[in-house]
Amino acid sequence: MTGFSRRRFVAAAAGASATLALPAIAYGQAAARVVVIGGGFGGATAARYLKKASPQLQVTLVEANRRFVTCPYSNLVLGGWRKMDSITFGYDKLAKSGVTVVHDTATAVDPQKKQVRLSGGRVLPYDRLIVSPGIDINWKGLPGYDETAAEAMPHAWKAGAQTILLRRQLEAMPDGGLFVMSAPANPFRCPPGPYERVSMIASYFKQAKPRSKILILDAKENFSKQGLFQDGWQKFYAGMIEWVPVGKDGKVVKVDAKAKTLETEFGQVHKAAVANVIPPQTAGAIARSAGLADASGWCPIDALTFESKLVKGIHVVGDATIAAPMPKSGFAANSQGKVAAAAAAAMLLGRPTPAPAMVNTCYSHVAKDYAISVAGVYRGTADKGLIEVPDSGGVSPRQWEDENRRLESVYADGWYTSITAEMFG
Amino acid sequence: MKMHIAIVGIIALGAAEPAFAQGADVSILASTCLSCHGANAQGSGGIPGLSSQQQAYLAAQLRAFKGGTRPATVMNRLAKGYTDDEIAGLALHFSRLK
Numbered sequence: 001m002t003g004f005s006r007r008r009f010v011a012a013a014a015g016a017s018a019t020l021a022l023p024a025i026a027y028g029q030a031a032a033r034v035v036v037i038g039g040g041f042g043g044a045t046a047a048r049y050l051k052k053a054s055p056q057l058q059v060t061l062v063e064a065n066r067r068f069v070t071c072p073y074s075n076l077v078l079g080g081w082r083k084m085d086s087i088t089f090g091y092d093k094l095a096k097s098g099v100t101v102v103h104d105t106a107t108a109v110d111p112q113k114k115q116v117r118l119s120g121g122r123v124l125p126y127d128r129l130i131v132s133p134g135i136d137i138n139w140k141g142l143p144g145y146d147e148t149a150a151e152a153m154p155h156a157w158k159a160g161a162q163t164i165l166l167r168r169q170l171e172a173m174p175d176g177g178l179f180v181m182s183a184p185a186n187p188f189r190c191p192p193g194p195y196e197r198v199s200m201i202a203s204y205f206k207q208a209k210p211r212s213k214i215l216i217l218d219a220k221e222n223f224s225k226q227g228l229f230q231d232g233w234q235k236f237y238a239g240m241i242e243w244v245p246v247g248k249d250g251k252v253v254k255v256d257a258k259a260k261t262l263e264t265e266f267g268q269v270h271k272a273a274v275a276n277v278i279p280p281q282t283a284g285a286i287a288r289s290a291g292l293a294d295a296s297g298w299c300p301i302d303a304l305t306f307e308s309k310l311v312k313g314i315h316v317v318g319d320a321t322i323a324a325p326m327p328k329s330g331f332a333a334n335s336q337g338k339v340a341a342a343a344a345a346a347m348l349l350g351r352p353t354p355a356p357a358m359v360n361t362c363y364s365h366v367a368k369d370y371a372i373s374v375a376g377v378y379r380g381t382a383d384k385g386l387i388e389v390p391d392s393g394g395v396s397p398r399q400w401e402d403e404n405r406r407l408e409s410v411y412a413d414g415w416y417t418s419i420t421a422e423m424f425g
Numbered sequence: 426m427k428m429h430i431a432i433v434g435i436i437a438l439g440a441a442e443p444a445f446a447q448g449a450d451v452s453i454l455a456s457t458c459l460s461c462h463g464a465n466a467q468g469s470g471g472i473p474g475l476s477s478q479q480q481a482y483l484a485a486q487l488r489a490f491k492g493g494t495r496p497a498t499v500m501n502r503l504a505k506g507y508t509d510d511e512i513a514g515l516a517l518h519f520s521r522l523k
Contacts, residue, residue, distance in 0.1 A: 358457065359457035375499050377503060377505075396498070408498050411461070418463045
């Protein structure tokens with residue numbers, strides 16, 4: 001579709017909805033249909049909240065995998081704190097709550113016919129569509145790093161088989177080995193994730209392989225909760241972790257999976273015993289093929305409804321969106337899923353869309369009984385887009401009693417139990 | 426007087442949420458609490474439940490978190506993001522959950 005015809009279609013659709021106000025259900029026709037693509041933190045939440053908002057809505061969730069492995073807490077599996085089955089969830093209860101769950105891959109969206117095509121050939125018509133595809137690895141983003149290389153140097157940035165692979169490599173590594181992580185430039189999924197991962201791996205090394213070292217090669221000059229992480233590393237893992245920012249030649253520009261080497265901007269070559277390459281990322285494939293992503297590879301959205309700014313009738317939530325100042329986190333995706341569900345239901349019922357509020361709280365475990373957090377409260381505004389409420393949120397204080405760090409580790413576990421039960425329980 | 430009208434309105438509408446002119450939709454704002462406090466606000470691990478608490482107690486705690494008079498780990502950072510009207514709305518919302 002050309003840009004011109006898309007704009008014309010959008011204008012026509014906007015005109016139609018203004019005239020008819022689209023109270024799809026009030027006409028006494030079949031129940032309005034909402035299709036949700038992607039069964040992660042954004043999509044599973046949206047599907048469940050659509051049914052809560054209006055039980056008569058026909059909600060179909062399209063998700064390729066029968067089991068969902070959460071990225072949150074997958075770092076704890078890498079550290080040996082958790083087993084895979086404790087971070088793996090099925091869709092049975094979501095199905096029992098009235099959501100039709102289709103395990104297939106959405107391959108195309110036709111916003112004019114309002115249809116989603118699945119890889120099995122099935123076509124799902126929709127009245128509104130919510131897309132929550134998460135991230136894809138940008139396989140052209142780092143020379144030498146392709147899908148084959150990821151088998152030798154796992155990214156483990158989509159939890160599942162990659163998580164198990166990296167854990168096995170860590171287990172097989174001899175004591176005294178060098179673990180090298182390549183951390184990407186912004187924006188990427190889960191800003192504190194790489195540093196929580198380093199903390200978890202350090203806790204494993206300290207207990208099982210104490211002579212081992214960790215080198216973080218970073219494409220950034222600073223990172224999320226940096227002071228808090230570095231304080232924790234000093235306290236628990238002194239001498240084990242070295243962090244190299246971009247200004248000190250930390251940016252990895254090339255990898256060699258066979259040789260297990262990572263080369264930086266100014267030509268330093270680092271040889272790893274185990275390498276974890278967290279590569280550049282982009283919005284999930286279906287978001288890009290449906291025309292929801294802009295030149296940046298991410299999806300611009302309306303701050304009040306999370307409707308795409310590029311294609312009307314489609315909401316986008318989660319890591320695929322451009323939603324700064326909200327981070328790309330599971331909590332943020334969950335919060336956005338609730339807003340998009342409320343907006344889509346209101347539009348289908350011919351009601352005004354409710355004024356949105358979003359929250360994010362990201363905990364990171366650093367050591368046993370020691371966690372840190374960042375929190376934020378966000379609003380959608382018509383004039384300024386998404387904003388963080390001034391003088392709210394922020395990171396845990398740097399000067400704090402250990403008891404508060406322990407409490408944050410307890411609350412982190414409570415959060416994980418709650419949010420996964422909210423979606424899959 | 427204004428408060429009286431609002432309360433009469435709530436009783437008349439039954440389960441409907443009070444609407445506050447400047448603030449967020451209370452049911453959306455309240456739904457953000459559930460990601461930690463439990464899908465039914467019943468609490469989780471060390472995180473306290475919110476359901477069945479007295480409205481006045483919930484409002485007083487949120488105001489104390491916001492004003493910094495009740496120590497907390499994360500709730501003071503979050504409560505600073507809610508208006509006084511939203512705090513009143515949240516307190517009413519959770520006090521009604523059984």
